[in-house]
């Protein structure tokens with residue numbers, strides 16, 4: 393049986409050990425001979441490599457783990473490249489969140505001005521990654537988690553249309569896990585219909601064994617959102633931020649009961665509620681640094697000092713999802729996933745060149761999106777406004793255009809006016825001067 397070489401770009405990510413463990417859990421079906429970590433931060437990646445090696449060795453000591461900052465070594469002969477770059481790290485994430493909040497505007501990793509700031513940092517490194525793949529591993533698939541996935545996907549559609557890349561997000565699958573808890577079934581028994589953009593979508597139906605369970609879900613979620621008794625057992629989502637986000641789903645459903653909204657729609661539909669619920673001095677970046685990142689590096693320190701393994705990370709749906717997508721590509725499994733793909737008529741009344749998030753069957757040739765019906769005016773209007781914002785942001789980056797960046801910010805529903813958009817944009821330009829393309 394063929395064995396696979398997996399390269400992980402952003403090897404120093406907090407998710408790397410979880411992804412390595414997810415690979416090991418599937419090793420009977422998907423045998424891996426090498427996991428190569430690639431990062432620009434050598435020190436961080438070497439530390440993460442220590443615990444990754446330990447995790448892998450618990451299952452199979454023949455799997456080779458390598459860590460390098462040399463793209464040629466990392467990618468040559470790789471079958472898959474899993475990408476998870478956080479350009480600027482959590483230090484810049486904190487600025488993306490705190491600058492908007494200081495003006496009373498939502499500050500978030502991937503949505504609104506924070507997401508656009510992160511996008512302007514990430515486009516160039518992701519283009520570079522596609523070029524490394526073309527040079528060193530031309531037949532490899534890149535499966536990309538790097539955020540902001542919507543903006544990354546649009547930039548690569550324009551700049552590297554022939555790249556073998558699949559952009560993915562674990563948010564819908566995380567929500568499906570919660571829905572399974574509500575319905576008392578397994579996540580894998582659920583099939584969904586869904587449309588939107590990444591972090592901007594709706595479940596239009598949820599089936600278990602072919603039967604729609606929307607009515608029960610709507611009733612439960614209108615009252616509790618996605619908060620379930622099981623939530624407290626889930627390391628990733630037991631913290632106050634996720635509980636708030638999951639509760640806010642109820643507020644959105646009370647306003648618009650037709651479809652089940654992605655929890656990230658809260659940043660666009662009820663932004664003032666989010667601002668009121670957030671401590672602008674302690675944002676999500678602080679929580680992540682003080683928990684997910686600290687726990688991982690504490691467990692690495694413990695491993696270095698004692699040689700003993702303390703888990704300190706989470707596999708969750710995040711790790712299993714990327715491995716499942718890779719397996720469907722590797723073995724032509726034709727499994728159905730929600731993916732970020734070029735619309736090309738799948739949603740007839742949205743532009744063909746929109747990068748939409750919809751169901752697709754994954755074969756060895758890539759995704760085959762399903763055909764859907766036209767969407768109603770309310771959703772079309774919201775999506776087109778957000779899409780225009782994302783497309784203008786990408787054009788701003790590629791053309792170095794300040795005016796297009798201001799248009800992108802002003803069109804974003806997180807802003808009440810173009811004047812506030814300009815104030816926040818100008819502060820973000822100053823904070824990102826080491827990262828963004830020049831905007832004139």
Ligand SMILES: NC(=O)c1ccc[n+]([C@@H]2O[C@H](COP(=O)([O-])OP(=O)(O)OC[C@H]3O[C@@H](n4cnc5c(N)ncnc54)[C@H](O)[C@@H]3O)[C@@H](O)[C@H]2O)c1
Pocket residue numbers: 401402403404405406407408430431432433436437476477478479480481482517536537538539540541560561562563710
């Ligand atoms: N799409 C999704 O649904 C989803 C879900 C979870 C996380 N993510 C994304 O995964 C990424 C990793 O998240 P994290 O919290 O583990 O971040 P992290 O900061 O722990 O790790 C990111 C790593 O990327 C590295 N990096 C930065 N720029 C790089 C470059 N140009 N080349 C190679 N490596 C580079 C950093 O040095 C760091 O080690 C983020 O982009 C995050 O938004 C996406």
Ligand SMILES: O=P(O)(O)OC[C@H]1O[C@H](O[C@H]2[C@H](O)[C@@H](O)[C@@H](O)O[C@@H]2CO)[C@H](O)[C@@H](O)[C@@H]1O
Pocket residue numbers: 501502539561562563564565566567628676680708709710
């Ligand atoms: O604030 P963070 O860094 O903890 O998480 C931000 C990410 O949130 C989403 O991913 C969730 C996902 O929804 C859930 O199912 C599980 O896998 O955990 C993930 C991380 O919390 C979102 O989809 C990502 O794009 C964000 O980066």
Ligand SMILES: [Mn+2]
Pocket residue numbers: 541560561562563591
């Ligand atoms: Mn996501």
